Amino acid sequence: MPLVLTEEQEMLRDAARGFLEAKAPVSALRKLRDARDEVGFSRDLWKEMAEMGWAGVLVEEAFGGSDFGFAGAGVLAEEMGRTLTASPFLSTSILAATALKKYACEAHRQEYLPKIAAGDLVMALAVDEKNKHAPAKTALRAEKSGNAFRLSGEKTFVADGHVADKLIVAARTAGAPGEEAGITLFLVDAQAKGVARERTIMVDSRNAARVRFDGVEATGDDVVGEIDGGWRALEGVLNAGRAGLAAEMSGSAQRAFEMTVGYLKERTQFGRPIGAFQALQHRAAHLYCELELARSAALKALQVLDESFEAAGAFCSLAKAKAGAVARLASQEAIQMHGGIGMTDEHDIGLYMKRIRVAQEMFGDPAFHADRIARLRGY
Amino acid sequence: MADLEKFRAETRAWLEENCPPDMRKPMRGEEDICWGGKRWKFQSEAQKIWLERMAARGWTVPTWPKEYGGGGLSKEEAKILKEEMRRIKARSPLESFGIWMLGPALLEYGAHEQKAHFLPPIARGEIRWCQGYSEPNAGSDLASLQCRCEDRGDHWLVNGQKIWTSYADESDWIFVLVRTDREAPKHLGISFILIDMESPGVTTRPIRLISGKSPFCETFFDDVKVPKEHAPGVSAVVGELNRGWDVAKYLLTHEREMIGAGGSGAIGGAASPGEVAARLVGVDETGRLADPILRGRIAEAEIDGWAFLLTMERLKDEAKAGKGMGAKSSMLKYYGTEFNKRRYELMMDAAGSDGLEWEGERSEDGKLARSWLRTKANSIEGGTSEVQLNIIAKRILELPDA
Structure with missing residues (x-):
């Protein structure tokens, strides 16, 4: 498959860009932040996105989705990255949709996928327990008692966890933290008895949650994937999320770079545009190359997810590592090259740095994924 | 299908x-x-x-x-x-340079008779060509070249010197950038001419490099007579007279893509630093390289190299879709060659003192060390990294001139 967008995907991109620039520009995020909005995104806007098929981007048409595939989802993620659009797209339309579509039983698929596609259900993935991503170290216990399980433990950095209707929770049903075997994924009602959520407003003005589970009841029917063998499903879902985040970061970094190059042409010092100085030209040119690499890696990961989902792990790590490192560089260069104005809250460029920081940390920072690639390559 | x-x-x-x-x-x-x-x-x-x-x-x-x-x-x-x-x-x-360089130039700019x-x-591999571009005083500023070519009626008279002429001492013919108009602006007085290396007045001298090898030469032209036509209807000049810079630019773009592609290791087929390190540095009980800092540096380089390969793939696919590569070849040249230097630095780190042996069978006469030194030319030949960054800044980002 050629490593370029198809015509359909290009049309989707153009339509998405037009819509987001009109309806969800950076000023919309600023407004949500300044109003201390309790949801953290606009439910009306999300409904509109659902009507365009975005919420159900991975959902089969039979369930009311648009089924654009991961490459299509990546196009949307990239465009939302450009405008820093706050929405439950990652948590619900990529992570939860992947979990349900690829690993859930038919009953769950029929119940939830149409609601996701309609924009009526927000879901969140609860995996991290400590400050650094380490899914194999899952310690939250799911004790079996008769037919039921009781979940106890804590999750953190649960994106959109504060407003989610349903949580997908990685829990330990066997083995010890650090082992890939013995993990099970549970579908838990966010309102269930014993669930306590604390909204955590993050540096990027988006929302996550710390979630406590205190003997929360679940049954075998609530399991997604296999009991004790949930690692495969968890990895699959995380891979999709990583590729989605890579695309989003690629979009954010690209937009920050465009703003920076624009500023280099317009800002005058010493009687000439600062973009005429070679010290800045070479840094901008280097960054341009890095951005191209990040984009290639993200597109490849998304295409492989579509073509051979199970074989996508290394590609998703590549994309997440490269996009994370490049987006970080892009945001740092953006602020430096903007100079003083870049340090002000009034200017949008700082918002890019903040979002990129969060996205590059989520589901593994570049070091996490470099380690994973090294292990896969046998060193 | x-x-x-x-x-x-x-x-x-x-x-x-x-x-x-x-x-x-x-x-x-x-x-x-x-x-x-x-x-x-x-x-x-x-x-x-x-x-x-x-x-x-x-x-x-x-x-x-x-x-x-x-x-x-x-x-x-x-x-x-x-x-x-x-x-x-x-x-x-x-x-051969005939296949990589002259052929594409002739196909694009040559007359039917020349082709x-x-x-x-x-x-058929019967004639070996070399390239005469750089001069001692015309490196990054290639268009300032001075090798002189005068019209003497039935022939051209060439005087001057070229440098970094790869394998000139083993080649049969040379394609050369010469100055045919000394009054015109520097880009508009250059022609692209084909010269038989056996012509009287052509001499070559190999240049010994830091790797100990001599793939490059200096080539001197002293009153070299070049017939206007090498055979009936076969002009010695490719393209229009005084428009040789167009041909040169076309070939440089081509060369950059090629050198950049070589830098990824896709062509060299050399071992990866990770493999070399696993063998020579060893791994711990978890299968990780015993040197964690080297391991991290290698993994980061591996990510960049892999993403670079994908970028080459993408640019080729885009070019096929009719979007062309244009100035993006400078990105391949810049990134590919800088990456190749980094890869060989890591190989040398992984090999430690074994990699420093210069002679003898064990090291295949210092194969790794000599290759490592050879890579240092990657970011100089075919336009330095700094020149490539200038091109990206001006042509792609459209940043203003100083």
Whole structure:
């Protein structure tokens, strides 16, 4: 498959860009932040996105989705990255949709996928327990008692966890933290008895949650994937999320770079545009190359997810590592090259740095994924 | 699609039948390349047979037109040929500056007579070409070149010096950038001319490099007479007189893509730093390299190298979709060569003192050390990294001139 967008995907991109620039520009995020909005995104806007098929981007048409595939989802993620659009797209339309579509039983698929596609259900993935991503170290216990399980433990950095209707929770049903075997994924009602959520407003003005589970009841029917063998499903879902985040970061970094190059042409010092100085030209040119690499890696990961989902792990790590490192560089260069104005809250460029920081940390920072690639390559 | 599958089957069968077993062994390095030319001594009978058989089908230059000695293959067919050759690990039958550089230039800018005269001997490996671009005082500022070419009625008279002329001491002909108009602005007084190295007044001198090897030469032209026509209707000048810079730019773009591609390791086929380190530094009980800092640096480089390969793939696919590569070739040149230098630095780190041996069998006469030193030229030849960054800044980002 050629490593370029198809015509359909290009049309989707153009339509998405037009819509987001009109309806969800950076000023919309600023407004949500300044109003201390309790949801953290606009439910009306999300409904509109659902009507365009975005919420159900991975959902089969039979369930009311648009089924654009991961490459299509990546196009949307990239465009939302450009405008820093706050929405439950990652948590619900990529992570939860992947979990349900690829690993859930038919009953769950029929119940939830149409609601996701309609924009009526927000879901969140609860995996991290400590400050650094380490899914194999899952310690939250799911004790079996008769037919039921009781979940106890804590999750953190649960994106959109504060407003989610349903949580997908990685829990330990066997083995010890650090082992890939013995993990099970549970579908838990966010309102269930014993669930306590604390909204955590993050540096990027988006929302996550710390979630406590205190003997929360679940049954075998609530399991997604296999009991004790949930690692495969968890990895699959995380891979999709990583590729989605890579695309989003690629979009954010690209937009920050465009703003920076624009500023280099317009800002005058010493009687000439600062973009005429070679010290800045070479840094901008280097960054341009890095951005191209990040984009290639993200597109490849998304295409492989579509073509051979199970074989996508290394590609998703590549994309997440490269996009994370490049987006970080892009945001740092953006602020430096903007100079003083870049340090002000009034200017949008700082918002890019903040979002990129969060996205590059989520589901593994570049070091996490470099380690994973090294292990896969046998060193 | 059916036609392509048929082509694949036929190609596979032909290769199985015609590629000698000795030509299915991986090349050890540059010493195994078949360069061809009048003075070429085949390293083996197999190398000779392989060249002859491939040349007879036009497959030394698969996409060139048949009338000029090529295979007349479409891009898709050429890709299949490449894949099938890779499948049986067949070596390239012939490499040369004629194939890489002059051929594409003639196909783009040459007259029919020039193509018919010069291309078939390149395809058959009979004439070896070298390139005369840089001068001692014209490096990054190539367009300031001074090698003088005067119109003397029935011939051109060439005087001057070229430097970094690769393999000039083993080549039969040279394509040269010369100044044909000293009054015009510097880019508009340059011509692209073809000169027989056996002409009286042409001398070469190899330059010894830090790797101890001498792939490059200095080439001197003292009152060299170049006929206006090398054969009836075959002009010595390619393209229009005084518009040689257009040809040069076209070739530089081409060269940049090529050097950049080499930098990824896709062509060299060299071992990866991770493999070398796992072997020479060792791994701990969890399978991780015993040196965690080296491991991290190697993994980061691996990520960049892999993403770079994907970018080359994407740019080629975009070019196929009609978007062209243009100034993006500077990105490949810049990133690919800087990456290759970084890769060899890591290999040297992984090899430790073993990698420092310069002579003797154990090190194959310092193969790694010499290769490491060779990579330092990657970011200089074909336009320095700094020149590439200038091009990206100006042509792609459209940043203002200083």
